[in-house]
Amino acid sequence: MDFAEQMFKKYDQDKSGSLQMQEVYDCLQSLGTKFSQKDIQIIVQAFDDNKNGVLDYNEFEQLVYILQNINNISIESVLFYKADSDKNGVIDVNEFMNIMKSLQVQMPDEKLKNFAIQMGAATDGIGFENFTNLITKMKVLM
Incomplete structure (x- = not known):
């Protein structure tokens, strides 16, 4: 049994086969993260593919993989690595649109796309620093 599976089974307190927000919060707190309840809500939105x-386990496993492979654990960095689905180190227009939709950002698609293009997603891609700055600013709206 790998680490993610052990943690999932330990924190699936109601044995539902999925982790509710409080269970995710308790699990991540036990790992020493400093995520707030609001951060956990954002994380669950981002990783809750269905x-x-x-x-569910596969969604949780993605989160654990990211947490195990980043140096600076923050809500912004977790979201960046979730968004960077092709793992090339930058966020393109489609990746930006996907993460914004998963976070339920209430903005018309065309505006989101234009915003991503303005941030460089159509050329070099949105880098880590620009993306994390954006998420920091957007957290007040989420």
């Missing part, structure tokens, strides 16, 4: 409000 949009059922909880994390």
Whole structure:
């Protein structure tokens, strides 16, 4: 049994086969992260691919993989690595659109696309620093 599976089984307290927000919070706190309840809500939104409000094992495993492979654990860095689906170190227009939709950002697609292009997603891609600055500013809106 790998680490993600051990943690999932330990924190799936109601044995539902998924982790609710409080269970995710408790799990990540036990790992020494400093995520707030609001951060956990954002993380669950980002990783909840089927949009059922909880994390199933595969969704949780993605989160654990990212947490194990980044140096500076923050909500912004977790979201960057979730968004960077092709793992090339930058966020392109489609990746930007996907992460914004998963975070349920209420903005028309065309505006989101234009915003991504203005940030450089259509040329060199949105780098880590620009993306994390954006997420920091957007957290007040989420």
